[in-house]
Amino acid sequence: xGFRRRCQIVAGVSIRRAMEEAxxxxxxxxxxxxxxxxxxxxAFGIVTSTSAFEEAKERGIDAMAYAEEVAARARQHTGPLLxxxxxxxxxxxxxxxxxxRFSEDVVRGxxxxxxxxxxxxxxxxxxxxxxxxxxxxxxxxxxxARNVCIGDTVYRLMSKAGRRVTVLNYVDxxxxxMAELLLGFTELGFDLNPPPGMRFDEYCGDSVYVxxxxxxxxxxxIEAKRRRVAKELxxxxxxxxxxxxxxxxxxxxxxxxxxxxxxxxxxLLVRESDVVVSGLWDEAFSRLKESGAVYLADRGSKAGCWxxxxxxxxxxxxxxxxxxxKSDGSTTYVAxxxxxxxxxxxxxxxSLRFSLWDVRDGRPTYISSExxxxxxxxxxxxxxxxxxSRQRRPQEVVRYALSRIGVSADRYLHYSYEPVxxxxxxxxxLGAKAERSAVQMSGREGIYFKVEQVLDKLVEVAARETxxxxxxxxxxxxxxxxEAIAVGAFRYGMLKVDSDKQIVFDxxxxxxxxxxxxxxxxxxxxxxxxxxxxAEEAGVEPSPAPSEDLTPHEMQLVREVSVAPLALxxxxxxxxxxxxxxxxxxxxxxxxxxxxxxxxxGGGPNAGFRxxxxxxxxxxxxxxxxxLGVPVLDEL
RNA sequence: GGGCCCGUGGCCUAGCCAGGAUAAGGCGGCGGCCUCCUAAGCCGCAGAUCCCCGGUUCGAAUCCGGGCGGGCCCGCCA
Numbered sequence: 001x002g003f004r005r006r007c008q009i010v011a012g013v014s015i016r017r018a019m020e021e022a023x024x025x026x027x028x029x030x031x032x033x034x035x036x037x038x039x040x041x042x043a044f045g046i047v048t049s050t051s052a053f054e055e056a057k058e059r060g061i062d063a064m065a066y067a068e069e070v071a072a073r074a075r076q077h078t079g080p081l082l083x084x085x086x087x088x089x090x091x092x093x094x095x096x097x098x099x100x101r102f103s104e105d106v107v108r109g110x111x112x113x114x115x116x117x118x119x120x121x122x123x124x125x126x127x128x129x130x131x132x133x134x135x136x137x138x139x140x141x142x143x144x145a146r147n148v149c150i151g152d153t154v155y156r157l158m159s160k161a162g163r164r165v166t167v168l169n170y171v172d173x174x175x176x177x178m179a180e181l182l183l184g185f186t187e188l189g190f191d192l193n194p195p196p197g198m199r200f201d202e203y204c205g206d207s208v209y210v211x212x213x214x215x216x217x218x219x220x221x222i223e224a225k226r227r228r229v230a231k232e233l234x235x236x237x238x239x240x241x242x243x244x245x246x247x248x249x250x251x252x253x254x255x256x257x258x259x260x261x262x263x264x265x266x267x268l269l270v271r272e273s274d275v276v277v278s279g280l281w282d283e284a285f286s287r288l289k290e291s292g293a294v295y296l297a298d299r300g301s302k303a304g305c306w307x308x309x310x311x312x313x314x315x316x317x318x319x320x321x322x323x324x325x326k327s328d329g330s331t332t333y334v335a336x337x338x339x340x341x342x343x344x345x346x347x348x349x350x351s352l353r354f355s356l357w358d359v360r361d362g363r364p365t366y367i368s369s370e371x372x373x374x375x376x377x378x379x380x381x382x383x384x385x386x387x388x389s390r391q392r393r394p395q396e397v398v399r400y401a402l403s404r405i406g407v408s409a410d411r412y413l414h415y416s417y418e419p420v421x422x423x424x425x426x427x428x429x430l431g432a433k434a435e436r437s438a439v440q441m442s443g444r445e446g447i448y449f450k451v452e453q454v455l456d457k458l459v460e461v462a463a464r465e466t467x468x469x470x471x472x473x474x475x476x477x478x479x480x481x482x483e484a485i486a487v488g489a490f491r492y493g494m495l496k497v498d499s500d501k502q503i504v505f506d507x508x509x510x511x512x513x514x515x516x517x518x519x520x521x522x523x524x525x526x527x528x529x530x531x532x533x534x535a536e537e538a539g540v541e542p543s544p545a546p547s548e549d550l551t552p553h554e555m556q557l558v559r560e561v562s563v564a565p566l567a568l569x570x571x572x573x574x575x576x577x578x579x580x581x582x583x584x585x586x587x588x589x590x591x592x593x594x595x596x597x598x599x600x601x602g603g604g605p606n607a608g609f610r611x612x613x614x615x616x617x618x619x620x621x622x623x624x625x626x627x628l629g630v631p632v633l634d635e636l
Numbered sequence: 637g638g639g640c641c642c643g644u645g646g647c648c649u650a651g652c653c654a655g656g657a658u659a660a661g662g663c664g665g666c667g668g669c670c671u672c673c674u675a676a677g678c679c680g681c682a683g684a685u686c687c688c689c690g691g692u693u694c695g696a697a698u699c700c701g702g703g704c705g706g707g708c709c710c711g712c713c714a
Binding site: 035037039040041043044048050053057063088089090091092135172175176177272301302303304305307315316318319320323325326327328330332333334336337388389390391392393394416418419421436437438462465466469470485496497498500501502504506509512513514515516517519520522523524526527528530531532533534535538574576578581582585586589592593595596597599600601602603614635636 | 637638639640641642648649650651653654656657658660661662663669672673674676677678679694695706707708709710711712713714
């Protein structure tokens with residue numbers, strides 16, 4: 001467990017307190033730089049140290065004998081949470097807790113204030129996170145969903161940790177893809193309104209866009225027309241421009257309804273067509289020129305272009321300099337991103353204007369526009385851009401350019417993740433010929449699973465399960481619960497795989513609701529909540545203090561709850577969502593094991609303690625699930 | 637050619653960054669557990685050259701070097 005190593009930074013309760021006790025005891029026992037970590041098995045106590053071993057080695061003395069010595073001395077110096085210190089081969093010093101005191105400390109800590117139990121010391125500062133950023137010409141597919149789930153989880157995480165977070169969605173409404181979509185309406189005669197019952201974003205992506213690309217393959221004139229439309233789009237007052245803005249807004253509205261369904265939320269929607277005319281690039285450009293970071297190429301393949309000088313970069317220099325302004329005077333994507341990065345960092349004098357888009361649950365969302373209030377992040381300590389790993393190079397170019405104009409680039413973070421592929425089986429269901437075990441999705445070819453489509457299927461499966469278990473429930477209730485299960489299963493599936501690993505999406509597999517899935521975690525909370533309810537009816541009095549010695553399952557659950565803050569610390573500091581997922585999953589497993597063997601109602605002398613422990617579990621797990629965006633339910 | 641990422645039982649995934657005590661979980665397979673707080677759960681069995689070769693170390697899935705295999709990036713596209 002990686003996060004076991006780095007713990008003593010934040011003082012706090014439960015495991016950290018025990019670790020601190022152990023550390024001090026070792027120090028007083030003569031260990032110079034004691035390092036202490038949670039054990040991975042309770043057989044070795046609650047915390048352990050290899051410091052005595054390492055020190056003995058340095059001094060060339062017998063390690064085990066020294067560990068015994070240290071353990072004997074440390075035993076005199078432990079605080080209230082630790083009861084016993086023992087040496088173990090080949091030189092560990094293990095600390096065993098006073099389980100009754102330790103458990104009480106943990107349970108009280110959680111029940112008093114779960115937020116500070118989990119997030120103490122992790123707050124402060126302002127964060128900007130950009131995610132989603134899907135071209136407004138199609139409905140979201142499962143690949144986009146990974147971005148949304150990661151980005152939204154980062155937002156939730158940072159907010160809970162006490163940071164002020166601004167969420168951005170960059171809407172690229174002025175690129176080639178927009179021109180292609182537009183062609184479908186202006187040249188191929190597609191109606192501006194979809195057939196009845198079809199969403200506009202799906203209509204654009206599934207019908208219009210795919211058809212334009214199909215036609216382009218057989219009709220060479222399409223390409224010429226596309227170029228003409230693209231050109232016309234650059235003129236802000238043109239009919240093409242106005243139409244594209246309208247279409248983009250309609251698609252965006254539908255896309256966002258999918259994002260909302262997934263639990264995401266946004267503060268600012270930034271349209272590229274507004275960024276282009278904002279003057280952000282001009283400002284960045286002149287600063288780049290001043291600092292000598294760009295030059296006008298006068299020969300070679302890039303003659304006539306303004307190019308970023310990458311010769312000073314250890315890696316990028318090997319791949320040639322980057323074109324920022326094309327020979328026709330228009331900017332490249334990377335150039336616009338440099339300007340935008342400057343704005344996100346609060347380092348630009350230029351602002352963007354915004355007007356109200358909508359208000360959801362009291363939270364307003366603004367969209368960039370020609371008029372409205374000027375907004376700009378206020379020098380955030382961190383700007384996170386969630387975008388897949390294929391953008392690593394351009395993102396690095398942006399960072400480098402920022403550093404060249406004196407903007408510290410360590411505040412600018414690319415949250416990279418590997419893309420979502422389709423399994424062979426699933427790709428073939430969509431009519432793709434799959435030679436390999438996984439294939440890339442393709443908007444042009446129509447090879448993708450849409451988020452809505454997957455969620456709807458999940459709802460269907462979950463509803464079937466739910467109504468068979470709860471035949472007495474009205475269909476409305478079933479539907480509501482099924483929706484929460486679907487979202488939980490989907491988000492968990494997107495988040496449980498580490499970001500530097502590809503996800504191979506298989507539709508059959510994704511409809512599973514058993515095993516290592518979102519519902520597994522949701523179910524464990526449902527069980528806990530039901531116990532709380534029934535125990536109260538049965539008159540069980542909660543008690544954070546155990547009234548007799550703990551059973552192994554109780555210890556295991558206490559231990560897992562106590563360690564959750566360490567997982568949170570790693571998740572926040574290293575932005576490793578995977579750590580959080582693993583912690584939530586382990587916690588649920590340990591709780592389920594406890595559940596099987598430790599009845600609360602009729603649980604004997606320790607019933608009151610068990611009740612409080614269950615409450616503590618529920619509080620912690622609810623927080624973790626909320627952070628992951630997995631809906632928490634009372635029943636299912 | 638250069639750069640980045642991945643490689644753990646039949647399949648998928650943790651653990652690797654901060655090296656330690658029996659390599660963890662899921663799917664699939666086999667066998668058990670609902671008069672008892674919801675069995676979307678739990679228990680047991682079978683199944684692993686942690687891609688390979690070297691090195692560092694008392695100790696390597698984990699660190700270093702070199703290979704091999706797979707993916708991605710290196711556009712006057714975004």
